[in-house]
Amino acid sequence: MTAAPTDHATSAAAPPSPLATALVLDAVQRIEAAGPLDDASALQQAFHTQPTRAAQVRQRAWLLGQRLGLQAELARWRPVGWGVLLALAALVALASLGTARAVLxxxxxxxxxxxxxxxxxxxxxxxxxxxxxxxxxxxxxxxxxxxxxLWLTARLPPDRGPHSLTLLQSATAxxxxxxxxxxxxxxxxxxxxxxxxxxxxxxxxxxxxxxxxxxxxxxxxxxxxxxxxxxxxxxxxxxxxxxxxxxxxxxxxxxxxxxxxxxxxxxxxxxxxxxxxxxxxxxxxxxxxxxxxxxxxxxxxxRRMAEVDMADPYVRRIVQRLDALEPPPQVIDPEHRPTAAATPAPALGPPGAPGSLAVIGFELPPEQAWPAPGLPPTPAGSAAPLRVSGSAAERQQALAQLAATRPESLLLVVHAPSSPDRGTARFVREAARQAGRVALWPVAAAAPSAAGEGASAGGETPADTPAIARWQRWLQSEGFSALAMVPSAPAATNWIAQATPQHQPEPHAASPAPTP
Known part of the structure; x- marks a missing residue:
C-alpha cells in the first residue's frame, strides 16, 4: 500500500483528479458526522494556500484525508480493482467458453x-x-x-484501510x-x-x-x-x-x-x-x-465532480470558520486618531458618503476602452475612474485611494472572458471593505464602433451569458453575497443611480440634498 505523503510541500499539492477530490471530501464529511476532527492546522494551511473558499474547503478535506489514509486507500483500490475486473472477466469468459463448448x-x-x-x-x-x-x-x-x-474492490484485502467501506459508501452515493x-x-x-x-x-x-x-x-x-x-x-x-x-x-x-x-x-x-x-x-x-x-x-x-456545493450546511460551517481567519478591518474611532505629533496619515472620509462613487477597472486588456463606455460621468467630489493593471504597486495604490475616500458605491469593472484567480479574490475582498456597496461588471472587448453589429449604444459589447454565469458562480463560491452583479452598462448605470435615494437625508436635515 502506498503511504500517504507527509511533507508540507507534498500535502499542499493539488489533488490528482476531480474524482479523488470529491471522494475524499465526501468521505471526510461522513467521518466528521460522528464528531469533528482536529483540523486547525489543515484549516490554516488551506486558507493561506488556496485562492477561493471552494478550493480551501477541498484542500482542508484533502489534508485531513491524508492524515486518515484516504488517499492511500484510493491508491490501493487501483491494483485491486484491476485484479477484480480481470477475475470477473475471466469468470464470464469461462462461462462463455462453456456455452460455446456446449454448443459445439x-x-x-x-x-x-x-x-x-x-x-x-x-x-x-x-x-x-x-x-x-x-x-x-x-x-x-x-x-x-x-x-x-466496486464492492469486491473495497472489501478485498490486502492491507484494507479502516475507512475503505466509508469510501465505498461515498463513491456509491x-x-x-x-x-x-x-x-x-x-x-x-x-x-x-x-x-x-x-x-x-x-x-x-x-x-x-x-x-x-x-x-x-x-x-x-x-x-x-x-x-x-x-x-x-x-x-x-x-x-x-x-x-x-x-x-x-x-x-x-x-x-x-x-x-x-x-x-x-x-x-x-x-x-x-x-x-x-x-x-x-x-x-x-x-x-x-x-x-x-x-x-x-x-x-x-x-470532470465536474470537484465542484463544491456551497449551500450544503456542512460546507457553510467550514466557510464560516474560514471567514473567521480573515484579518479584521481596521476601524479608526475619533478617540483613537493619531495626534498632531504622530506621523501624519491620509485623512479618511466618512464611510459611504452620500453620492460618492469609485470606478476601478481591474486587469482589463490593453484594447479595452477606458473609462468603460456607457457609464455616466462620475459625480462631483468623486475620484476619476482608475485602471489597475494587476501589479502589486497599482493594487496598493488603488486600495490606498479607496481607504482615503471611502466611497458610498464602488463599481469594479473586470474582463468577462478572463477567469478570476486568487489575486482577484484578494483585491475584491480588500476593496469591498472600503465602500458602502459594491458591484461587479464583467465587460467584453470594446466594440469597433458604437454602431457595430451586436454593440450597445455606448460602444460596449455585452458579455456572453456563460462568462457572466462563471463570474456569478465565482462570487457565490467566494462568499461575496453582498456584491451585486451588473451585466451591462445600463444595469451599472441603474445600480449607481439607486444609491443616492437610499441615503438621502430626512426632510428636516440641514444638509443639502446630494447631487443626483
Missing part, C-alpha cells in the same frame, strides 16, 4: 437456432435490463456486475447523485462482456475451422416458415457486413434429413458464418460500443 459439443450436429439463443440469450436479457435501468434512472443506477466489482454510477458500472460490465464475446468468437472460429459441424434446425410444433423468417431477420445486419446468410432454400434443405445429407460444405459454411456474424453483430459490437460510450460519459461527468 462432442457431436457434429448443431441446432442453429438453439445455438443462437444459447450464445446470445443471456447477453440480450442483461443488456435490455441495463438499458431500461439507465433510461429510467437517468444514469443513477448501475449494473449488478459493475456494482459487484456521490456517483448516484451525479448520475454517473450507471456509466462507471456500465463501462465495467460492458468491458467484461466484450472480453467474453471476443473469447467466444475465438472458440467458435477455431471449432468451425478445424472440425466439420452440421448446422440444422429441428422442431415439433414450429413451421419451416418461422425458421426462414428467423434466419433472414437475424442475418440482415451481419449481411451488411459481408457475412453469408442462408437463403430460404438452404433453410428448407436443413430441415429435412435428406437435405442435410445432400448439403455440401459450402452450405454448412454459410450457416457457420451466419452464427459467428450474429455473435459479432448482436454480441461483441454492442458491448464494445456501449463500453466506449460509457467511458466517454464517465470521463465527461467526472
Amino acid at each position: 459439443g462432442e457431436g457434429r450436429s448443431i441446432n442453429a437456432v438453439a445455438a443462437f439463443v444459447s450464445l446470445l440469450g443471456l447477453h440480450l436479457l442483461t443488456l435490455l435490463i441495463w438499458l431500461v435501468g439507465a433510461v429510467a434512472s437517468g444514469g443513477g443506477a448501475g449494473s449488478w456486475l459493475g456494482r459487484l466489482a 456521490l456517483l448516484s447523485r451525479q448520475r454517473l454510477l450507471a456509466w462507471l458500472t456500465g463501462a465495467i460490465s460492458h468491458g467484461i462482456w466484450t472480453i467474453a464475446f471476443a473469447l467466444m468468437l475465438a472458440v467458435l472460429a477455431f471449432g468451425f475451422a478445424f472440425h466439420a459441424y452440421q448446422l440444422t434446425w429441428e422442431t415439433t410444433i414450429l413451421s419451416p416458415a418461422f425458421f426462414e423468417r428467423f434466419v433472414q431477420i437475424t442475418g440482415a445486419l451481419p449481411g451488411l457486413l459481408g457475412f453469408p446468410v442462408p437463403d430460404a432454400a438452404a433453410v428448407q434443405r436443413m430441415g429435412t434429413v435428406g437435405g442435410q445429407a445432400a448439403a455440401g460444405g459450402a452450405a454448412q459454411s454459410d450457416w457457420a458464418w451466419w452464427l459467428m456474424g450474429c455473435v459479432l453483430v448482436y454480441g461483441l459490437l454492442p458491448r464494445a460500443l456501449l463500453a466506449a460510450f460509457s467511458i466517454a460519459r464517465w470521463r465527461a461527468g467526472a
Whole structure:
C-alpha cells in the first residue's frame, strides 16, 4: 500500500483528479458526522494556500484525508480493482467458453437456432435490463456486475484501510447523485462482456475451422416458415457486413434429413458464418460500443465532480470558520486618531458618503476602452475612474485611494472572458471593505464602433451569458453575497443611480440634498 505523503510541500499539492477530490471530501464529511476532527492546522494551511473558499474547503478535506489514509486507500483500490475486473472477466469468459463448448459439443450436429439463443440469450436479457435501468434512472443506477466489482474492490484485502467501506459508501452515493454510477458500472460490465464475446468468437472460429459441424434446425410444433423468417431477420445486419446468410432454400434443405445429407460444405459454411456474424453483430459490437460510450460519459461527468456545493450546511460551517481567519478591518474611532505629533496619515472620509462613487477597472486588456463606455460621468467630489493593471504597486495604490475616500458605491469593472484567480479574490475582498456597496461588471472587448453589429449604444459589447454565469458562480463560491452583479452598462448605470435615494437625508436635515 502506498503511504500517504507527509511533507508540507507534498500535502499542499493539488489533488490528482476531480474524482479523488470529491471522494475524499465526501468521505471526510461522513467521518466528521460522528464528531469533528482536529483540523486547525489543515484549516490554516488551506486558507493561506488556496485562492477561493471552494478550493480551501477541498484542500482542508484533502489534508485531513491524508492524515486518515484516504488517499492511500484510493491508491490501493487501483491494483485491486484491476485484479477484480480481470477475475470477473475471466469468470464470464469461462462461462462463455462453456456455452460455446456446449454448443459445439462432442457431436457434429448443431441446432442453429438453439445455438443462437444459447450464445446470445443471456447477453440480450442483461443488456435490455441495463438499458431500461439507465433510461429510467437517468444514469443513477448501475449494473449488478459493475456494482459487484466496486464492492469486491473495497472489501478485498490486502492491507484494507479502516475507512475503505466509508469510501465505498461515498463513491456509491456521490456517483448516484451525479448520475454517473450507471456509466462507471456500465463501462465495467460492458468491458467484461466484450472480453467474453471476443473469447467466444475465438472458440467458435477455431471449432468451425478445424472440425466439420452440421448446422440444422429441428422442431415439433414450429413451421419451416418461422425458421426462414428467423434466419433472414437475424442475418440482415451481419449481411451488411459481408457475412453469408442462408437463403430460404438452404433453410428448407436443413430441415429435412435428406437435405442435410445432400448439403455440401459450402452450405454448412454459410450457416457457420451466419452464427459467428450474429455473435459479432448482436454480441461483441454492442458491448464494445456501449463500453466506449460509457467511458466517454464517465470521463465527461467526472470532470465536474470537484465542484463544491456551497449551500450544503456542512460546507457553510467550514466557510464560516474560514471567514473567521480573515484579518479584521481596521476601524479608526475619533478617540483613537493619531495626534498632531504622530506621523501624519491620509485623512479618511466618512464611510459611504452620500453620492460618492469609485470606478476601478481591474486587469482589463490593453484594447479595452477606458473609462468603460456607457457609464455616466462620475459625480462631483468623486475620484476619476482608475485602471489597475494587476501589479502589486497599482493594487496598493488603488486600495490606498479607496481607504482615503471611502466611497458610498464602488463599481469594479473586470474582463468577462478572463477567469478570476486568487489575486482577484484578494483585491475584491480588500476593496469591498472600503465602500458602502459594491458591484461587479464583467465587460467584453470594446466594440469597433458604437454602431457595430451586436454593440450597445455606448460602444460596449455585452458579455456572453456563460462568462457572466462563471463570474456569478465565482462570487457565490467566494462568499461575496453582498456584491451585486451588473451585466451591462445600463444595469451599472441603474445600480449607481439607486444609491443616492437610499441615503438621502430626512426632510428636516440641514444638509443639502446630494447631487443626483
